Amino acid sequence: MTALLDDPTAEDWEHARHARRVPARWRLPLYVGVGVEAVLLLWWAAFYPGLTSYDSAAYVSQVTTGYWSSEHSVAYNVLVWLALHVPGKLAVLTLAQTFLASAVMAYTCVALKGLGARARWTAPIALLLAMAPPTGAFVVYIWKDVPFTLCSVLAFAAGARLVSRRATRADWWVLAAALVGMGLFRNNGLGVALIAGLALAVGIRGRRVRLTVLTLFAVGLSLVLQLVVYPSLGIKQPAKSSVYSLNYHDVAVAYASEPGLFSASDKAVMAQVTPLADWTRGGSNCYVSDQLVLAWNFDRPAAERVNDRLMRIWTKVAKKRPDLVLNARICRGHIAWSPFPGPADRAAYTWIASPAPTPKELYGVAPPGSPMASNPNRFALYSNPVSYKLRHLAEFWYTAAKVKQLDWLLFRGATWCYIGYAALLVFARGRRMRSALALTGVMVGFQLTVLAANPAPLYRYMVGPMFIGAFCLALVPARRAGRDRKG
Known part of the structure; x- marks a missing residue:
């Protein structure tokens, strides 16, 4: 008995016995989801009820004054309106975003496992994404870009399930929801959804008709909502x-x-x-x-x-x-294709939102004497961290990440597009699986749509490729395992 207790593997056996209580197929998503959520909850508590910007104040102004416009995402405005009518208000919305992000990253790890990526690679990448300010803190912003970005990652992961030939009916529904979500949460998201879906249709044999129909349906549904349904409900079209x-x-x-x-x-x-x-x-x-x-x-x-x-x-x-x-x-569209920022004297540096507390005038939306200044819903936007020490630590970590020498790596989505392309090319060549190249569609969609229509070099327009490119790195070690010569 003493020998058994002194045996260094006894504790390992005990942990293994408890681990076996969780079905094997649920272990990876459960552990990743819980680990990622634990990290994201720290961001949420530090910046409670969430990080804000001018857009955040504009959403609240629209949904509380009755002037709804499809210039912003109507779907996200609905979520803001719902959040303002429950206890906790906007904190409930940002908390839901952390749960969604955890689920999306857990699902992505499972999807990449089907392509041969080991959990020892995907799980740490998910945790690092949760800890990194450009991606982790991003999740708790009150921005339509958050669900849009998570839908784009979800489309990539569902595509990976299709490429691995392990997709179930549920994965098809996930892909459909992701493509529709991209169109609903950002107006130019329709282009990303279209390119991502058609890339899968072209790259995956035997599924081309179904994927084409699914993509066109998702894009068409978003267009009908924006051009027909919203106006019929009295929602103003953009000027x-x-x-x-x-x-x-x-x-x-x-x-x-x-x-x-x-x-x-x-x-x-x-x-x-x-x-x-x-x-x-x-x-x-x-x-x-x-x-x-x-x-x-x-x-x-x-x-x-x-x-x-x-x-x-x-x-x-x-x-x-x-x-x-x-x-x-x-x-x-410099932010879409260049890994490096442009000249600072022309405001071409990477525009990164500040983690500072929400200002009293709500970024100019609520100047003294304005209707918004007397709107009680404005209080839902003001910062109220669970712990000020935690907030100061989070602000320090966020601000430290903005060091100019690392801007090309931490805040430039174009860099991660090229990393993702390279990783997928290495994987596809190593496995002789050309269909894997269809997974580049989401990143190509980001680059082309932002290049076509973009007002300024805001980093948030290219966050999706930061998630996707990082996960693609997990495929590099899997490039030699079980080659699929028919892919």
Whole structure:
């Protein structure tokens, strides 16, 4: 008996006996889910009820004043409205986001296991993602980008289940929900969903028709909701000056570069919106459209009135000098394709949200004397951490991660796209499984949609590839196990 107690493996046997009480197929998702949730709860408690931004205040303003608009995600606005009507308010929403993130990462680990990735690789990656400020703290933001990002990771994981040929009916439902969610939680998420779904349809033999139909249904459902259902419910469509703001900036970039392209009548139309000097000033920086369309003297009502004429100017420029329009798009989409930030003097550095407490005026949404300043729902946005020591520690960790020398690695989604592509290529070649390359679809979708329409280099637009690229690294050690010559 003494020998048994002194045996260093006795404790291991005891742990193993308890572990066997959990069915083998549930051990990995259970352990990953619980571990990730424990870390995310620390972020949640530190930043209770959640991290906020201008958008967070705008959501609350919309759903409590009755002015609903599909300029923001209506689906996320509904979640905000529901949260404001339960005890705990917005903290309930951010808590639900932590549970969703834990479940998504646990599911991803299981999906990659089907491709041969060992738990010893996937589980630590999930925990590191939960601990890292760019991904872990991101989960507790009151942002539509959080569920959108988690849906994109879910689509990647469901795709991995299909590629491994281990998909069940439940995995098909997961993929459908993820594609629909991407379209509902971000307006340009439709493009990501379309590219991700069609990439799977092209890459996976024997499932092409089903995947194509599923993708088109998911994208079509989101379009019907945005174009038909929302307006019928009285939800306002985005203003033309918002929808075409990037086109305005294209015109400004072209005008700053080649003013000779513009006739006297063109200039007269442009001057009705803002002085020509401001078009030059706004167009001189191709990285940020906000310097034009959010300037104090940019007359949005005037832009609404002459929008059709402004779009004719844009069409003329696009036909005569397509290079100038492409230059503006590629420059503004810098966050989508470049691992490194642009020049700081042109505001082309990586825009990273601050973990600081919510300001009293709610980022300008609730200035003194405004309706929002007297709205009692504003209190739901103010910071109230469970422990101020924990908050200070979390702020320190978050701020330390913003060191400029590591910006390319920690906050640039483009870097993780390229890491993910390389890892999937190594895995596909090692396994001789070309179908695995279909998993690049989500990351390609992110890069192309952000490149096509992006106002500024905000890191949050490319967080999805940070999750996906990191998980792809777990496939590199699995590249030689059980080659599938038919993939």
